[in-house]
Amino acid sequence: MSRIRPIGLLSSVSIALFALSIYYVLLVVPVEREMGIVQKIFYLHVPMAITGFIFFFLAFLFSIFYLKRQNRKWDIFAASSVEIGLLLTTLVLITGSIWARPIWNTWWTWDPRLTATFILWLIYSAYLILRLSVDNEGKRAVFCAVMAIVGFVDVPIVFLSARIWRSIHPVVVKTRSIAIEPKMGIALLLFMAAFISLGAILLWLRTSLSIFEGKLLSLEKQGGN
Amino acid sequence: MAAGDKQPVVRVEGLTMEFHGIKALDDVGFCLGRGEFLSLFGPNGAGKTTLLKILGFLLKPTAGHVWMNGQEPDTRNGNARKEIGLVSHNSLLYDDLTVMENLEFYASLYGIVNPGERIEALLGRVVLYRQRHLMVKILSRGMQQRLSIARSLLNEPSLLLLDEPYGGLDPSASAMLTSHLKELRDQARTIIMVTHDLTRGLEVASKVGILSRGKLVFLQNTDGINPENLSDHYHRHLEVH
Amino acid sequence: MGAFVGLIKKDLTVALRRKETFVSMVFFAILILFIMNMAIGMGEKISPDMAAGILWVAVLFSSISGLGSTFSMEKTNRCIDGLLISPVHSATVFLAKMTVNLAFLSLAEMIIVPLFLVLYGNHVQSLHLSLLLIILLLNLGLTSIGTLISGITAGSRRNDVLLPILLFPVITPLIAFTIKATGALFAGAPFQEYAPWLKLTAAFALIFSTAGYFLFEHVLREN
Amino acid sequence: MKNIGYLAAGYMVVWSGLLLYLWRLLSIQNGLQRRLAVLEEGAGPQAGDNEDDPE
Numbered sequence: 001m002s003r004i005r006p007i008g009l010l011s012s013v014s015i016a017l018f019a020l021s022i023y024y025v026l027l028v029v030p031v032e033r034e035m036g037i038v039q040k041i042f043y044l045h046v047p048m049a050i051t052g053f054i055f056f057f058l059a060f061l062f063s064i065f066y067l068k069r070q071n072r073k074w075d076i077f078a079a080s081s082v083e084i085g086l087l088l089t090t091l092v093l094i095t096g097s098i099w100a101r102p103i104w105n106t107w108w109t110w111d112p113r114l115t116a117t118f119i120l121w122l123i124y125s126a127y128l129i130l131r132l133s134v135d136n137e138g139k140r141a142v143f144c145a146v147m148a149i150v151g152f153v154d155v156p157i158v159f160l161s162a163r164i165w166r167s168i169h170p171v172v173v174k175t176r177s178i179a180i181e182p183k184m185g186i187a188l189l190l191f192m193a194a195f196i197s198l199g200a201i202l203l204w205l206r207t208s209l210s211i212f213e214g215k216l217l218s219l220e221k222q223g224g225n
Numbered sequence: 226m227a228a229g230d231k232q233p234v235v236r237v238e239g240l241t242m243e244f245h246g247i248k249a250l251d252d253v254g255f256c257l258g259r260g261e262f263l264s265l266f267g268p269n270g271a272g273k274t275t276l277l278k279i280l281g282f283l284l285k286p287t288a289g290h291v292w293m294n295g296q297e298p299d300t301r302n303g304n305a306r307k308e309i310g311l312v313s314h315n316s317l318l319y320d321d322l323t324v325m326e327n328l329e330f331y332a333s334l335y336g337i338v339n340p341g342e343r344i345e346a347l348l349g350r351v352v353l354y355r356q357r358h359l360m361v362k363i364l365s366r367g368m369q370q371r372l373s374i375a376r377s378l379l380n381e382p383s384l385l386l387l388d389e390p391y392g393g394l395d396p397s398a399s400a401m402l403t404s405h406l407k408e409l410r411d412q413a414r415t416i417i418m419v420t421h422d423l424t425r426g427l428e429v430a431s432k433v434g435i436l437s438r439g440k441l442v443f444l445q446n447t448d449g450i451n452p453e454n455l456s457d458h459y460h461r462h463l464e465v466h
Numbered sequence: 467m468g469a470f471v472g473l474i475k476k477d478l479t480v481a482l483r484r485k486e487t488f489v490s491m492v493f494f495a496i497l498i499l500f501i502m503n504m505a506i507g508m509g510e511k512i513s514p515d516m517a518a519g520i521l522w523v524a525v526l527f528s529s530i531s532g533l534g535s536t537f538s539m540e541k542t543n544r545c546i547d548g549l550l551i552s553p554v555h556s557a558t559v560f561l562a563k564m565t566v567n568l569a570f571l572s573l574a575e576m577i578i579v580p581l582f583l584v585l586y587g588n589h590v591q592s593l594h595l596s597l598l599l600i601i602l603l604l605n606l607g608l609t610s611i612g613t614l615i616s617g618i619t620a621g622s623r624r625n626d627v628l629l630p631i632l633l634f635p636v637i638t639p640l641i642a643f644t645i646k647a648t649g650a651l652f653a654g655a656p657f658q659e660y661a662p663w664l665k666l667t668a669a670f671a672l673i674f675s676t677a678g679y680f681l682f683e684h685v686l687r688e689n
Numbered sequence: 690m691k692n693i694g695y696l697a698a699g700y701m702v703v704w705s706g707l708l709l710y711l712w713r714l715l716s717i718q719n720g721l722q723r724r725l726a727v728l729e730e731g732a733g734p735q736a737g738d739n740e741d742d743p744e
Contacts (some may be wrong), residue, residue: 040696048703091702091706094699095703098698099699102692119639126635130618138244139621142687142688143685147615147618150636153673153674161638161642162642202711216724216728221247283687303552303555311548313544315544317545319539321480322476330476332472333468335552336469376548
């Protein structure tokens with residue numbers, strides 16, 4: 001708990017970024033013509049989706065490190081990354097749904113990107129269920145590492161397969177090159193930075209909690225020694 | 226030490242195994258020559274199973290070395306395992322296969338071609354030849370344990386690991402196991418047995434050791450050791466730590 | 467090579483003597499074919515895509531019981547310790563287990579698929595021998611990842627519930643490709659039209675066989 | 690200005706989701722600190738006796 005300084009600094013930066021982003025999106029960025037004001041959910045939605053994805057990728061890397069080194073630290077890092085990635089993905093699904101209701105006139109549709117994101121959500125939820133179902137620490141770490149690797153390897157195939165369903169998802173990149181205003185791009189980048197800093201803070205908090213718990217557990221195991 | 230002139234079959238030095246910051250093994254070292262029988266005692270969680278796993282090349286130690294017949298094999302190299310046999314309190318046998326089929330299967334794992342003769346000889350030695358076409362599931366626990374011994378000898382291992390082999394055996398089966406173990410010892414095999422049972426462990430051993438919290442706190446030849454003073458040692462060492 | 471053959475022979479012998487695995491695989495598929503018929507409303511006309519979906523859902527569910535049992539038999543009497551202590555490479559164990567699972571699934575499908583054609587034949591507009599190719603590719607994909615995950619669930623509590631929980635999300639792309647290809651085949655489309663889906667199915671099988679080949683070692687040691 | 694309710698709902702969901710997660714982390718931390726306190730308290734009197742005995 002003595003290393004409060006860097007995390008304190010990062011927290012202030014993150015809060016400032018969020019305040020700035022919200023201000024910018026609500027008051028500076030113009031309202032999109034076709035979709036109206038609801039479109040502003042996008043500035044949260046897209047950066048969260050990207051950040052969530054980054055965390056799944058981190059979990060994949062940490063899991064490989066774990067299998068190579070068998071160091072408990074990497075297992076904790078991987079599990080924390082999955083948890084944060086899953087949190088963001090859940091929010092992505094909900095915000096997407098809230099956006100879709102007025103625009104597409106439905107809460108949910110089996111559009112490729114929605115479907116793929118939903119499958120990702122299922123894969124990483126299953127990962128957390130697996131964590132709950134194995135008691136032995138070493139065993140749990142290895143099994144979960146394997147699942148995190150398998151899950152991430154599956155991601156490109158998931159996105160390919162989701163194309164089977166018809167697409168009504170707006171192609172963001174295309175809009176940007178033609179019609180997106182520079183201010184919209186700035187808003188996206190601001191929120192991107194805000195969410196990445198938040199993710200880093202959450203990862204730091206989550207891992208230090210797990211490390212603390214591990215130390216506590218070994219103290220408890222040693223009993224009155 | 227006992228067979229000092231020859232190369233030791235197994236030599237262990239500075240073996241340390243850390244799981245998530247807890248030392249399951251702490252600087253364990255010993256040396257066994259041909260024909261030596263080491264009985265290792267210790268409470269649950271003393272690191273006995275970890276030690277056996279390392280000796281079976283299933284785990285790579287955090288630090289330290291294991292030499293087999295003068296060589297230090299790589300954990301990933303399966304060939305080192307050809308020199309190892311294992312008898313545990315679990316039979317490691319398939320219930321739905323016959324005695325012969327079980328042994329034939331294990332022979333195939335060790336790449337033994339035409340194992341027929343060897344299997345028959347082994348079955349004769351553990352007195353199971355007449356039962357060779359019976360399913361393992363209808364054999365008694367004692368018979369299964371004898372079959373386990375035959376299985377562990379298929380590859381003519383230079384080091385035999387015994388993990389609580391008396392577990393679940395009734396007195397008569399235990400007595401039979403003891404006589405089989407003595408026979409193995411007299412055939413100049415090197416054996417390491419891990420057990421809770423001080424009396425039985427001492428009966429067959431030529432060396433005894435006590436593991437406590439990952440440390441090998443006691444290691445001696447059995448000359449002059451009887452069940453009483455071994456029990457004293459055991460309790461004293463456990464209390465000290 | 468001797469070990470590979472030995473492993474397969476052993477697994478097949480055990481499975482032949484314990485018939486319940488295979489019987490329950492087939493019976494489960496029959497149940498699903500029946501329940502699906504109720505779900506769509508008896509006698510309703512359905513599209514070829516939907517018919518394909520019903521077939522593969524039945525196969526997917528029946529595969530679970532087979533995948534679970536080939537690994538769990540190593541856990542009784544700790545036979546797995548015997549495998550681990552032997553010089554056999556874990557990748558060999560993986561390939562042997564996968565082969566056995568493949569054999570069982572294919573065997574079960576020899577009953578399930580004809581039965582499906584009997585029950586749902588009037589929704590299938592066209593049938594072609596390339597259905598066999600689709601089945602083979604699906605089986606390869608399903609058993610490659612299924613063998614790896616069955617190793618994980620065998621080492622956990624409540625393994626029979628956990629296997630579908632872990633397997634189904636990962637397997638959805640494979641099922642989607644297969645249903646699409648089979649639906650096209652049932653609708654009478656030419657081979658070129660659904661060949662791209664088959665390529666993806668093959669890629670899936672290849673990727674997860676490779677993953678299993680390298681990752682199985684870790685899974686095996688923790689069991 | 691129509692649909693502003695959806696926008697508000699979207700922002701609310703995100704913030705409350707993140708806050709919920711932070712709250713969960715805090716409650717985990719509280720639980721751990723309670724366990725630590727129990728451990729430090731109980732360390733004195735109940736000095737460890739060995740529960741494992743040779744058979």
